[in-house]
Amino acid sequence: MSSTSASERPRIAIGGILHETHTFMEQPTTLADFELGSLCRGEDLLREMSETRSGIGGMIEAASARGWRLLPTLYATAMPAGTVSADAYQTLLRDLLDCLRGALPLDGLLLALHGAMVAEGELDVEADIVARAREIVGAETPIVVLLDMHGNISPRLVDVADVLLAYDTNPHIDSHARGLEAVDVMARLLRREIVPTAAYARPALLLPPQSTGTDDQPLTLLHARAAEMEAEAAVVCIAVMAGFAYADTPFCGASIIVTTDNEPELARKYARELSDLLHARRDAATPHSLGPPDAVAQAAQIENGPAILVDSADNIGGGTPGDGTDALAAMLAQGAQEGAIVLADAEAVALCRDAGTGATVTLDVGAKSDNWHGESVRVTGRVEALSDGVFRPELPDNHFAAFYGNEVHMGRCAWLRVEGVNILLTERKTPPMDLAQLRHIGIIPEAQRMIVVKSAVAYRAAYLPIATAVIEMDTAGLCSANLSRFPYRHLKRPVFPLD
Numbered sequence: 104m105s106s107t108s109a110s111e112r113p114r115i116a117i118g119g120i121l122h123e124t125h126t127f128m129e130q131p132t133t134l135a136d137f138e139l140g141s142l143c144r145g146e147d148l149l150r151e152m153s154e155t156r157s158g159i160g161g162m163i164e165a166a167s168a169r170g171w172r173l174l175p176t177l178y179a180t181a182m183p184a185g186t187v188s189a190d191a192y193q194t195l196l197r198d199l200l201d202c203l204r205g206a207l208p209l210d211g212l213l214l215a216l217h218g219a220m221v222a223e224g225e226l227d228v229e230a231d232i233v234a235r236a237r238e239i240v241g242a243e244t245p246i247v248v249l250l251d252m253h254g255n256i257s258p259r260l261v262d263v264a265d266v267l268l269a270y271d272t273n274p275h276i277d278s279h280a281r282g283l284e285a286v287d288v289m290a291r292l293l294r295r296e297i298v299p300t301a302a303y304a305r306p307a308l309l310l311p312p313q314s315t316g317t318d319d320q321p322l323t324l325l326h327a328r329a330a331e332m333e334a335e336a337a338v339v340c341i342a343v344m345a346g347f348a349y350a351d352t353p354f355c356g357a358s359i360i361v362t363t364d365n366e367p368e369l370a371r372k373y374a375r376e377l378s379d380l381l382h383a384r385r386d387a388a389t390p391h392s393l394g395p396p397d398a399v400a401q402a403a404q405i406e407n408g409p410a411i412l413v414d415s416a417d418n419i420g421g422g423t424p425g426d427g428t429d430a431l432a433a434m435l436a437q438g439a440q441e442g443a444i445v446l447a448d449a450e451a452v453a454l455c456r457d458a459g460t461g462a463t464v465t466l467d468v469g470a471k472s473d474n475w476h477g478e479s480v481r482v483t484g485r486v487e488a489l490s491d492g493v494f495r496p497e498l499p500d501n502h503f504a505a506f507y508g509n510e511v512h513m514g515r516c517a518w519l520r521v522e523g524v525n526i527l528l529t530e531r532k533t534p535p536m537d538l539a540q541l542r543h544i545g546i547i548p549e550a551q552r553m554i555v556v557k558s559a560v561a562y563r564a565a566y567l568p569i570a571t572a573v574i575e576m577d578t579a580g581l582c583s584a585n586l587s588r589f590p591y592r593h594l595k596r597p598v599f600p601l602d
């Protein structure tokens with residue numbers, strides 16, 4: 104299939120379909136969700152994705168610098184959410200493959216994929232994409248794939264691709280750099296300088312997302328050892344895959360892919376060593392948390408509040424509804440004094456508004472979006488205040504500014520006081536990224552004994568400066584770090600920490 108002599112510009116096709124699929128979320132991800140994200144074809148792909156700090160942006164930059172003839176296909180991403188509909192996946196795949204056929208003859212194919220995408224009827228999306236592309240480009244044309252390190256990798260994907268690379272950082276600050284590296288690897292393949300030989304190892308280990316930071320153990324250690332191996336001339340690249348525990352597929356979980364230059368034994372040895380190392384450090388990957396009753400009891404012992412009760416299972420930034428009630432139920436059961444919680448519940452806001460400020464109301468709050476976030480709690484309380492739910496963040500460098508701009512709109516809000524507990528009811532779910540969220544309606548964050556935050560990490564900039572303690576809770580929710588809460592059907596067992 105190779106089209107050019109060495110003196111001509113190599114013809115390299117480029118494209119990608121990326122999604123991190125939470126298969127336990129009920130709502131499917133549709134084509135409309137990809138249209139809300141990024142969806143571009145042909146020359147639009149080069150226009151829209153070049154000069155971005157994304158992986159494909161890095162690929163475009165490096166390939167252009169080398170003077171390659173880039174043949175854009177399709178690039179599509181959507182926010183992490185439920186299983187991708189069969190219609191959306193088949194449409195995107197068909198478009199990508201049609202463009203690929205139109206780009207023949209080719210010298211190489213560069214793909215940006217996630218690794219944890221799941222579609223209705225297809226559990227191994229990335230292997231399917233690469234295998235279908237392989238049928239078109241032929242066995243001799245190199246295919247280099249850049250993955251997110253949250254990908255769940257199957258042996259089949261390792262077989263059908265020539266080289267798999269992955270981000271080395273989480274947060275993913277090196278995606279652009281890895282795009283540059285993918286082009287370097289492709290250049291070596293085009294010069295026939297290397298014969299990529301990959302080995303795959305799986306430590307049978309699920310890491311909750313809370314444990315996949317590359318500045319924390321166990322991944323810091325893995326990357327340090329992988330970097331030593333990569334410094335050897337025989338090693339082309341190493342992908343340390345943390346996996347995405349909420350995508351229920353047979354190969355869900357951590358994995359290691361070591362690619363060498365024609366050294367199969369070395370590849371196997373290193374893949375096994377890294378896999379064993381990760382497995383040996385598995386206890387470092389288990390977050391420690393308290394059940395909500397214990398967490399509330401501990402917070403109540405702390406003299407000068409507020410203690411921050413972290414409800415990371417209902418992490419709004421991770422796509423959950425922000426209406427989980429486990430922590431509220433525990434605060435009410437123990438008669439917590441000056442406890443605060445924000446719940447997204449438009450129906451409850453409407454009831455409070457109808458009753459008016461100063462009225463006493465009895466109503467059910469929270470847990471109305473799905474069956475994953477506890478049960479609605481019947482409360483009787485006083486409507487302390489109503490608001491339009493608009494606030495300007497107090498933090499100067501608010502990292503939600505890219506999303507909200509300078510004003511945050513939570514929809515209309517009500518402050519409902521139930522015994523000693525202050526409930527901020529909002530029409531729209533809003534992550535706890537700023538103290539003005541509470542203060543705008545009159546709840547003083549510094550005067551609380553305990554504050555529940557529905558977030559994994561994003562709350563820290565605003566809340567750590569006033570916190571006297573941080574207590575991680577094991578609550579119900581679709582972003583729970585307690586993986587035994589999820590009804591896996593496809594995952595290959597046994598696997599740590601489930602078995």
Ligand SMILES: [Zn+2]
Nearest residue numbers: 251252253275
């Ligand atoms: Zn990721």
